[in-house]
Amino acid sequence: MPEVQLSAATASQSPLASPAQTMIDVQEVTRRYGQTLAADRVSFQVATGEIVGFLGPNGAGKSTVLKMISTWLPPTTGTVAVAGHDVQRQSLAVRRTLGYLPEHNAMYETMRVDRFLRFMGEIRSMSGGYLASRIEWVVDKCTLADVMRKRVNQCSKGYRQRIGLAAALLHDPKVILLDEPTHGLDPLQVVAFRDFIQELRPGRAILFSSHILAEVMAICERLLIINHGKLLADATVAELRAEAERDDCTLEQAVLKIVTREQRA
C-alpha cells in the first residue's frame, strides 16, 4: 500500500469508470535488480477514459513499472493485468491491446519513417486499406507528412518523439503507455501533444510518465507520485490543490512534501 494515500480516489469513483472498465491493474508489484528494489509493492488501477500521470524524479521507478505493464520486464512478485489479461501468462493479448512508447523512444535509425510505420503496422497483422488509413490518421495527427520519406536518424528530436507516438497509436490501442512522451518537445509541441492526448481520452486508458509536475498537471486530472520504487500518492489534481491550499503552499511544495515525508519515514 502507498504510505501516503491522499485519498481513496481511484478509478471506481470516476463517473466514466466502473470496476469492469479497469484497463490497467497493478497489484502489489515488486521488481528487484539484484539488490536494488526498483519497485516496491506498487498497486494502482487505471480505467477507460482516464489520463493518469506518473510523476517522480529520475530513477524513481516510473520506467520500471511501465516496463512491467508493457510485458517487457516480468515482476519479481505481484501481478499486472491489462484489459483483464495477465502480463506474464497472456502477454500476446496484452501486447495486442497496448500502445507503448518506451523510454528513450528507440527506433530503427536507418529506416525511412514511412517504412517504419508500415513495419509497425504489418507486424501487428494490419494490411491493405485499413493499414493505409491508420497510417494516414497518425501522420495527420502527429504532423509527420514532411518527414515521411526521411530516415529516422535524419529527423529532429521533436519529430522522433512524434514518430514514436505515431507508431504506438497506429493500431488504435485501448490502453496507451507513454514513457516520458514530451521529452524533447518544444513548448508549442507540448501544447499540441496535450490537446491530442485529451482527444484520445474517450474509450481509452492512458498512463504516461514524466518528471515535470507542470506537464502532468496540464494533461491529466489524476496523478501517481513515485519515489525510490514506492508509490507515495494516488490523488486527483483537485485533491492535491486542496492539500496545497490547506498547507498554504504551492503545488510543487505539496508534491515535494509528499516525497520528503516518505524519505523521513
Place this chain on the structure above:
Amino acid sequence: MNVSNALTPMQMIGGICVIARRELAAYFDSSIAYVYTIAFVVLANSIFMNEFFLTGTVDMTGFFDMLPLLLVVFLPAVTMRLWAEERKSRTIELLLTLPIRPSQAVIGKFLSALGLFALFLIGSLPIVIMLMSLGSPDLGLIASGYFGAVLFGAMFLAFGMFLSALSGDQIVAFVSSAILGFALVLTGDGRVVAVLDGLFPALSVGTILYEHVSVMPHYDAFVRGVVQLSSLVYFGMFTVLFLWLNAIVLERNRV
C-alpha cells in the same frame, strides 16, 4: 475486452516474413550488404581463379575447399549486429513488446542473414557459367557443394546470431563467433588433429574432436558429392539448437 492470446499459423508466418524483410532491408540501408557482398565475391572468385589456372581442371572443388575459411570471417560479420545492435540502440524493447513471439523474431532475423549469404553464393555463379563454357563440369557435384555450403552457412549464422544475443556487443559477438567458427573448421584439418592427438596420446583428443565435433567431415562429404544422413542431421541439429537457445536467451535476458 476480449483479445486473443493465440497466434494463428498465418500470423506466425506473417510476423516472420515482416521481420525478415525489415532485417534484409536494414542490411541494404546501411550498405553492409553491398560492401560485404562485393568483398566476398571479389575475394572468393579471385582466390578460386588463381587455383583454377594452376590446376587447370574444370571443377569447383577448389572453390568449396577454401570457402569455410572465408565464411569463418564473413558470416560472423553478418550476424554480429543482429541482436547486439538491437540491445545497444534499445530497439529490442520496442521489438519484443510487439505482439510477436521471440521465436518469430529469431527465425525472421535468421532468414534475413541467410538471404544475404545466398547473395554471396549467387556471386560465385559466374564460376559455374565459366566452367560450363570451358568444358562439362560435374553439375551434380557442384550442386552438392552448394547445398553443403548453404547448410554450413546456416549453422554458422545460427550460432553467430546466438552469440550476438548473448554478448550484446558487436565486437564481442564477432570475435567469439569467429573463434568458434575457426575451432569447428580447424579441428577438421589433418595437421591440427595430429598435433592435438600428439599432445594427449592417451585421449586422442584430436581424433575425437574431428569425428564428433568438427564441421569439416560433414561439409567435405557434400563437397565430394556425398549427401549423407548423418551430415544432414549434424547441420540441422546444430542450426535448430542455436536458434532455440537464441529464443531462450531473449526470454531470459530482459533488462
